[in-house]
Amino acid sequence: MNYTLNQLQIFLKIAKTQSVTKAAEELHLTQPAVSIQLRNFQSQFSIPLTEVVGRKIYITDFGKEIAIAAEKILEEVANINHKTLSYRGEMSGRLKISVVSTGKYIMPYFISGFIKNNPGVELYIDVTNKTSVLASLENNEVDFSLVSIVPNNLNIEKLDLLQNRLYLVGNTEEKFNEGAHSIDIFSNLPLIFRETGSGTRQAMNKFIEANNIKVLKKMELTSNEALKQAILAGMGYSIMPLIGLKSELIDHQLQIIPVKGLPIKSMWSLIWLKGKKHSPLAEKYLEYLKKEKEALVQKHFEWYELY
Known part of the structure; x- marks a missing residue:
């Protein structure tokens, strides 16, 4: 066996999306590049990982087992990278934020400076509708959510942004x-x-x-x-x-x-579950926002006050 971490990542994405096209889009790769890596990865196993019926790709039972193993391997690799950065005194880890669809116009401006100052941070942003955003928050799948209407059925804390x-x-x-x-x-x-x-x-x-x-x-x-x-x-x-x-x-x-x-x-607010025990990374990001948000609003949203 001589598969690469890149091949593991590509196969895992295919397994999760059930689509070579969607996997390519999410990984910012071309579809032919993903197909080639899938073929090279498959060639190292004597048992099929996928099967194609019509135009749809299906993951075999064996492929599902490999996907589970691939996810564990990639998580351990990420942990190694984060620990290396921590020993060097650099902020590291994964920051996960769910954002309502129109929030995509403001969230990048409230996080880009933090990411630039902390290159060891891995950022995951899920842009979707309000229902899905609140579900991810309630299920404790994210650190924060950005909403324009604060939910009244969840016990949350918030930081108003704009x-x-x-x-x-x-x-x-x-x-x-x-x-x-x-x-x-x-x-x-x-x-x-x-x-x-x-x-x-x-x-x-x-x-x-x-x-x-x-x-x-x-x-x-x-x-x-x-x-x-x-x-x-x-x-x-x-x-x-x-x-x-x-x-x-x-x-x-x-x-x-x-x-x-x-x-x-209404108000664009970053919200999180009340009583949530934040990671050191999430705490650091909150500190950054509280300190910088007024300057960020003035810098990036001055045009907003013209209307």
């Missing part, structure tokens, strides 16, 4: 009168919604219900980027977080339509 503001947004094909419009404007606008479970959808629904607004529902999309592209294409309007619209507003591709009662305001 105000979140949601506006009515459309493309620039239609001109609207200046000044704040009444909520009657919604009766003539086809609205595009985020999926159920999204924090943006929750905030939008709450606003609509509180104001007894009768809406013309156009469609439902499962990501902020897809929603934005639909609006740009003239397919409808939506209530969206300002944080993801910087480029399109500056380039005059999108416009904010003033409406009485908007924006909806």
